[in-house]
Amino acid sequence: MDISAYLRRLGLEAAPPSLDQLKALHVAHIERVPYEALEIWLDRPTTVDPAESAARIVRGRGGYCYHLNGAFSLLLEALGYQVTRHVGGVHMRGAEPAISANHLVLTVRLPEGDWMVDLGLGDALHEPLPLVEGRYRQGPFEYGLRPSTVAPGGWHFDHDPRGSFAGMDFGMEPAPMSAFEQMHRHLTTSPESGFVRWPPWPAATPRASTSCAGCRSPGWRPTAAPRPWRPRPTTSRRSRTSSG
Secondary structure, three states: OOOOHHHHEEEEEEEEHHHHHHHHHHHHHHHHOOOOOOOHHHHOOOOOOOOHHHHHEEEOOOOHHHHHHHHHHHHHHHOOOOEEEEEEEEEEOOOOOOOOEEEEEEEEEEOOEEEEEEEOOOOOOOOEEEEOOEEEEEEEEEEEEEEEEOOOOOEEEEEOOOOOOOEEEOOOOOOHHHHHHHHHHHHHHHOOHHHHHHEEEEEEOOEEEEEEOOOOOOOOOOOOOOOOOOOOOOOOOOOOOOOO
C-alpha cells in the first residue's frame, strides 16, 4: 500500500498515533472518499482484499463498508494504531438485529480507551465513538451505543432516527477478511441486494447527511449495460441498501 498517496488523498500528513489524529483521519476519509458501490453497476467485480480497496481509493474512488473500513484498517496499522476488525450486522427499521456479516466495523485501542471507527455506515458517523454506553451528538445528529442483545460482550449502535437504517450490532471477536467474502458475493450479485437494485451514494458532514439511491449526476452516462433482471432505478431521498 502506498501510504503517502493514501494520505495525500485525505489531505493529511503522517503523524504519531493519537486520539486527535485518529479523529482527523476519520473525518478526512468520510469527507473525501465516497461511500459508493458503482463498481457493481459497471460490472467490475471487487473483492474484500484491503490492499485492493486501498489501491482503488488512492486512484480516486471509494467503496462500501468492506472496502472503506478494510482499507482504513491497513492505513491505521501502517501508521502505528492498534486496530481490530469485527463482524457486524446492519438492520433496517422493523427488522430484528443480527450478526449477519453484512458489515465490517473497526475498533482502535488508544490510551484514552477503545474507540468504534466506522467509515462504512453511509449517512452515519462523522467521527469515531468511544466504546462507552451512552448517547453521542455529532452536529445535528444523535447516536447511541449500548450492549448488544445478539452478540454477547458486543455492542449495538443506534442510528439517528432520521438516518437510512435503524442500527448495527457487532461482536468483539477479531475477524479475518475471509469472514465477509460470502456476504460480499451476495451483496454484489444477488437481485435481492439493495446495492444491485439501486446504486447508493450517501454522505455525512458535520452539519448534514444526504443519501440517494438510483440517482444520476448531470452528464452521467453508463459504461456498461445494466443486467437484464434489474428494475429501472428510481430516485429516492433515502438509501434502500440493507447493509453497511
